[in-house]
Amino acid sequence: xxxxxxxTLILPHFLRAPDERLPELHTPALNQLLRAARFQAVSETxxxxxxxxxxxxxxxxxxxxxxxxxxxxxxxxxxxxxxxxSLAITAEEAQTWCDGLNQLYGTDAQFTVLRPDLxxxxxxxxxxxxxxxxxxxxxxxxxxDAPSDWLQLFTETQxxxxxxxxxxxxxxxxxxxxxxWNAPDNMLFQASAAIASDSxxxxxxxxxxxxMPEHFTAWQQYCASQQLDINHSKMFSETFIxxxxxxxxxxxxxxxxxxxxAPLHDALLSGSLKTAKIITEQGELIIHKPSPLHFWKxxxxxxGSQLM
Numbered sequence: 001x002x003x004x005x006x007x008t009l010i011l012p013h014f015l016r017a018p019d020e021r022l023p024e025l026h027t028p029a030l031n032q033l034l035r036a037a038r039f040q041a042v043s044e045t046x047x048x049x050x051x052x053x054x055x056x057x058x059x060x061x062x063x064x065x066x067x068x069x070x071x072x073x074x075x076x077x078x079x080x081x082x083x084x085x086s087l088a089i090t091a092e093e094a095q096t097w098c099d100g101l102n103q104l105y106g107t108d109a110q111f112t113v114l115r116p117d118l119x120x121x122x123x124x125x126x127x128x129x130x131x132x133x134x135x136x137x138x139x140x141x142x143x144x145d146a147p148s149d150w151l152q153l154f155t156e157t158q159x160x161x162x163x164x165x166x167x168x169x170x171x172x173x174x175x176x177x178x179x180x181w182n183a184p185d186n187m188l189f190q191a192s193a194a195i196a197s198d199s200x201x202x203x204x205x206x207x208x209x210x211x212m213p214e215h216f217t218a219w220q221q222y223c224a225s226q227q228l229d230i231n232h233s234k235m236f237s238e239t240f241i242x243x244x245x246x247x248x249x250x251x252x253x254x255x256x257x258x259x260x261x262a263p264l265h266d267a268l269l270s271g272s273l274k275t276a277k278i279i280t281e282q283g284e285l286i287i288h289k290p291s292p293l294h295f296w297k298x299x300x301x302x303x304g305s306q307l308m
Contacts, residue, residue, distance in 0.1 A: 007276045008192070009260075010053045010236040012046050012135075014280045016249065018305045023250045027302045029262035034300040036268070036290040039308045041283040047135035047184060049281065054197060054236050055204040056189040062126035067111065067119040067157075068134040069094070070177040081137060085200060086242065087173060089116040093166055097175070104160060109153065115200060121153075121180065133181045154180055193232040194223065198239070212237055215259035220267065230267075231274050235260075249304070265290065278307065 016022060051058070060066070069089060071082045091113070098111035098119060105111075110122045129150045143154060158177045161167065167174035191207060196219055198212035212235065213219045223230040239256065243249040267273040268289045278285040285307045300308075 005232055007231055007264075007273055008053070008234045008279060009277070010049055010234060010279045011240055012049050012238065012281065013240045014278070015282050015306065016246075016304045020246065020305070022246045022304045025250055025302060025304055026254050027257045027261070029257045029265050030302050031300055032265055032290065033261060033268075033287050034285075034302065034307065037285050037287040037307070039283055039285050039306075043283075044281050045136050046281055047133050048187065049236075049279065050135050050199075050201060051184055051187040052190055053234060053279070054195070054199060054207070054209075055201050056206055057204045058183050060120070060183040062128070063124070064120055064122050065127065065129070065131075065180055065182055066114075066134070067121050067178040067180050069097075069117060069119070069161075069175045070179055071173050071175060072158075072177045081177070081179070082173070083134060083137060083179065084117050087117060087175065089175065091116050093175075094119065096166060097161065097164065100164070101157065101160065115203070117200070119178075127182075129180075129182055131181045133184050134179055137179065150180060154178065192234045193228045194226070195234040195236055196222075197236040199236060202236075216263040216267075220263075220272070230272070253304070280307070283307070 068083050069087065071087055073081070094113045094116040098113050101109070101111045107124060112120045112122070114120055127149070129147055131146060131150060144151065146154070154177075157180075161178070162174075162176045164175075167176065194208045194210060195202075195205070196210050196212045197205075202209040210222060213222065219233070219235065220230060222228075223233055239252050240249065243252040264273070264276060264287075268276060268287065271289065275289075276287045278287070
């Protein structure tokens with residue numbers, strides 16, 4: 001573990017695919033920040049962002065794995081899946097499903113609810129499936145390449161859930177599968193004095209995690225009230241993961257430009273922030289204090305797919 005000494009915003013899925021058609025984006029504050037910034041391209045998985053900056057307590061015994069309930073939609077040539085809080089699974093539903101699966105499998109597999117969208121499976125012996133974890137769900141293409149015992153459990157639970165009476169009331173967002181995944185290997189966790197987050201995965205963190213504020217000014221006030229150096233803090237938001245549709249993304253980006261990027265620009269200008277960093281899967285944007293000398297730099301307009 002080592003400590004970060006720069007205000008850091010970790011924003012999974014902040015950058016969109018270059019070929020995605022987006023509505024017009026309104027980001028005047030972010031555009032100003034880009035003029036005083038340097039982008040370093042570093043390809044990371046979404047899982048790496050979670051493991052490096054938020055979750056350092058995901059380890060499980062070798063005989064246990066995680067299971068994440070899914071809503072899978074199978075098209076002609078594609079398989080798409082939703083998971084997590086977007087499925088609005090209740091604690092009662094999760095417990096009913098786990099109780100039923102425990103009756104089905106007996107001592108061969110025992111299911112425990114950790115939270116409604118995350119379950120634990122205890123198996124009679126250690127497994128080493130090396131299955132990609134839930135954070136990288138968008139990169140999961142073909143589970144049929146998985147080991148045969150994993151594939152059997154995946155298929156059996158899929159069929160069982162598909163027929164379950166609880167799903168009759170959940171259409172079209174029924175729970176029709178489980179992504180069964182190994183706890184990730186330990187990574188070098190970058191700790192901080194405090195971290196603001198809106199992620200349920202914050203419960204797997206040893207850090208001083210606080211709720212994500214509605215605006216950057218509230219985070220400044222929190223750090224001041226706790227006598228924490230805001231330069232030693234982080235903000236980890238799933239805002240842009242949840243904004244899957246292009247119009248939702250554009251709306252959230254406008255809100256963030258007003259509530260986070262504009263006051264962040266002001267804080268750098270006043271000197272209350274030394275530098276700041278925005279981290280995405282594609283790399284890191286290091287933002288310095290804006291200077292009048294930057295007038296000669298060309299104006300930049302954020303296009304949704306790059307921070308250069």
